[in-house]
Amino acid sequence: MPISPPIPLYQSLVETDMLAVDEVISQRLASDVPLVGQVSQYIIAAGGKRLRPVLLLLMCGALGYKGQNRLAMAAVVEFIHTATLLHDDVVDESTLRRGRPTANESFGNPASVLVGDFLYSRAFQMMVETNNMRVLATLAEATNVIAEGEVMQLMNMHDASLTPEAYLHVIESKTAKLFEASSRLAAILNDSNALIEQACGTYGAALGTAFQLIDDVLDYAGDAAQMGKNLGDDLREGKTTLPLIVAMQRASSADQTLIRTAIEEGDVSQLEAVSRIVKSTGALDASLDFAKIQAQRAVEALSPLPDSAYKTALLELPLLSLKRTS
Helix, strand or coil: CCCCCCCCHHHHHCHHHHHHHHHHHHHHCCCCCHHHHHHHHHHHCCCCCCHHHHHHHHHHHHHCCCCCHHHHHHHHHHHHHHHHHHHHHHHHCCCEECCEECHHHHHCHHHHHHHHHHHHHHHHHHHHCCCCHHHHHHHHHHHHHHHHHHHHHHHHCCCCCCCHHHHHHHHHHHHHHHHHHHHHHHHHHCCCCHHHHHHHHHHHHHHHHHHHHHHHHHHHHCCHHHHCCCCCHHHHCCCCCHHHHHHHHHCCHHHHHHHHHHHHHCCHHHHHHHHHHHHHCCHHHHHHHHHHHHHHHHHHHCCCCCCCHHHHHHHHHHHHHHHCCC
16 A cells, blocks of 8 residues: 655644634535535635645744634635636636636536625625724735736736736736735734734745746646646636746747747647747746745745744745645
8 A cells, every 4th residue: 555645744734723724614605595605615625725724824823823813814815715716717718627627617607706706705704703904904905906916917818028027917916915915914813013924925925926937837847637727728818927928038030929829819739839949948947947036035034933843834835836746
C-alpha cells in the first residue's frame, strides 16, 4: 500500500479550525430556496485549496488571535471567492473547474449569477455581525477592487497590445486583493498596530500575485488532468497574460504575428504553436522569475511578526506556491 505524503505544515496547523469553518459554511449556506443551497453546495463541495481562509487562520495563529470571529471571517472570504468564481465562469464561458463541470455548465448562467449574488450578500451579513467597522470597510473595499479588476480584464480581452504593467494591475486587483484582505483581516481582528497590519497586507498581496503568475504559467506548461481545467482557456478567452506578453517581446516578427492573431481571435487551434513559442523564448522562465520576486517580497514582509510554527508555515507558503502543478 502506498504511503500517503505528509500533510504540509500550513494545512496541519489549521486542520481543526478548517473543520469548524466548514461547519460555519454549511450553516450559513442554508436557504429556503432549494436552488440556492444546491448550487452553493455544488461549488463549495468541489474543494480546492481554500487558500484564502487558510491564510486568514494562519495569520491569526501567528498573531495569537483565537477569537471566534476568525472562523466566521474565514467563511466570509471563501464565500466572496466562491461568488467571484461563479461570476467568472459565466463571463469566461468556462466549462470545467477543479476537474468537473462548472456550475454554469450544470445549472445554467442565470442560476450561477444569482447564487453568486446570494453568496456576496450572505458574506456582508456576516461581516456586519462582527460589529467591527474596519472589518466591513476592508472587505467592502476588497470586493469593489475585485469587481473593478474583473471589468478591467473584460476590457482587455483579445487585446494583444497589453503591457506588463496593465496585466499586473489586473491581477493585483482581481486576485491579489482578496489574499491581501484575508491576511489583513487577521491583524484587524487582533487589533494589531499599523506596522503589523501593513506587513500582513503586503504579505497577502505578494502571495496572491505570485499565485496568479504561476496559474498563468501553468496554462501553457501544466497538465490538464492535474489542474482540473482545460489548458489553453486563457488563450480561448483572449487573455493576454505575462507569458504571452514576454513571448511577443522576444519572438521573431512571424511568431509575434501568430501570437497576436491567436489572442485577438481566441484561436485555441494555435495553442501548440503558441506554447512552443512561449517556451522557446524563455517567457515561462521570465514569468516564473517575477513570481519568485513576489514570493520573496511576501517572505520579507513577515519580518515584524514573532517566530512561531504559524510564521514558519506562512514563510513556506510562497515557496510552495512556486512549485505547484495545479
